[in-house]
Amino acid sequence: MILLTLYGPIISDFISLLWRACRVMELGVLAAALAVVLGLVVYALMTGVAPAPTSPRVASVMLDLIPPGIEGVVFELGSGWGNLAFPLARRLPRCTVRALEISPLPWLFSKVRHRVEPLTNLSIRRADFHPVALGDAALVVCYLFPAGMDTLKTKLEAELKPGAYVLSNTFSVPGWRPEAVRRADDLYATTVYLYRMPE
Ligand SMILES: C[S@@+](CC[C@H](N)C(=O)[O-])C[C@H]1O[C@@H](n2cnc3c(N)ncnc32)[C@H](O)[C@@H]1O
Numbered sequence: 732m733i734l735l736t737l738y739g740p741i742i743s744d745f746i747s748l749l750w751r752a753c754r755v756m757e758l759g760v761l762a763a764a765l766a767v768v769l770g771l772v773v774y775a776l777m778t779g780v781a782p783a784p785t786s787p788r789v790a791s792v793m794l795d796l797i798p799p800g801i802e803g804v805v806f807e808l809g810s811g812w813g814n815l816a817f818p819l820a821r822r823l824p825r826c827t828v829r830a831l832e833i834s835p836l837p838w839l840f841s842k843v844r845h846r847v848e849p850l851t852n853l854s855i856r857r858a859d860f861h862p863v864a865l866g867d868a869a870l871v872v873c874y875l876f877p878a879g880m881d882t883l884k885t886k887l888e889a890e891l892k893p894g895a896y897v898l899s900n901t902f903s904v905p906g907w908r909p910e911a912v913r914r915a916d917d918l919y920a921t922t923v924y925l926y927r928m929p930e
Contacts, residue, residue, distance in 0.1 A: 771836060777833075778809070778879075784814040786921075788917045791915075792914075793898055793900060794819070795913070798925075801826065801870055802825050802826060802869060803870075804869055805868070805872065806831065807819065808875070810831060810841060811834075811874075813837075813845070817853065821850065823852070824852060825852075828853045830854065830855045830856070831858045832857060833857065864890060868890075868891060868892075869895055870895065870897070870898060871895065871897045871898070880899070883904070887904070891928045893930045894928060897926040897927075897928075898926075900921065900923055901921055904926055910926055910927045
């Protein structure tokens with residue numbers, strides 16, 4: 732009884748402190764989740780495309796389409812969470828894979844992923860790919876959106892060297908004749924296009 736009288740107020744203070752701490756933490760977690768969602772939405776609106784990752788099945792079809800013996804620089808334009816960048820770097824050890832992503836959260840995630848799997852032939856940069864020169868590319872890989880492919884087409888035609896390859900998930904380059912087209916056996920029967928710049 733004496734103990735309860737002595738410690739009762741302390742215990743009750745402790746419980747109310749704990750309760751308030753939980754509320755503050757809850758609010759913190761909520762605020763962080765909101766910031767993450769907002770960040771993703773803002774960049775999706777800015778670029779016109781959400782950071783939807785390429786599925787392993789589609790990635791495997793894309794990797795299989797890459798011509799053997801390719802060497803040099805590979806660009807991934809809009810590398811998202813790294814779902815293509817890492818398999819590309821693993822599959823092409825003699826190439827330098829340059830992954831460019833503008834949206835901060837997917838970029839940060841892929842940077843952490845790079846710490847965990849430090850592939851030396853992969854660099855991941857937070858950047859808008861539009862001003863990046865593609866002149867030394869042997870292969871350009873992308874998974875964008877129809878209007879984005881229109882804009883990209885002009886850039887590719889102006890900058891890519893003859894013989895360079897372009898590999899696109901889902902969206903074709905308007906007006907170009909693909910060298911190969913494959914369908915993945917996923918739910919959407921996703922189409923993958925491979926192009927080669929005329930020599
Ligand atoms: C559909 S996601 C594909 C992600 C990744 N390539 C994959 O296949 O898993 C398209 C990504 O392109 C990025 N993106 C769009 N426009 C961009 C730009 N101008 N510069 C850099 N990244 C861009 C988006 O933020 C998004 O993460």
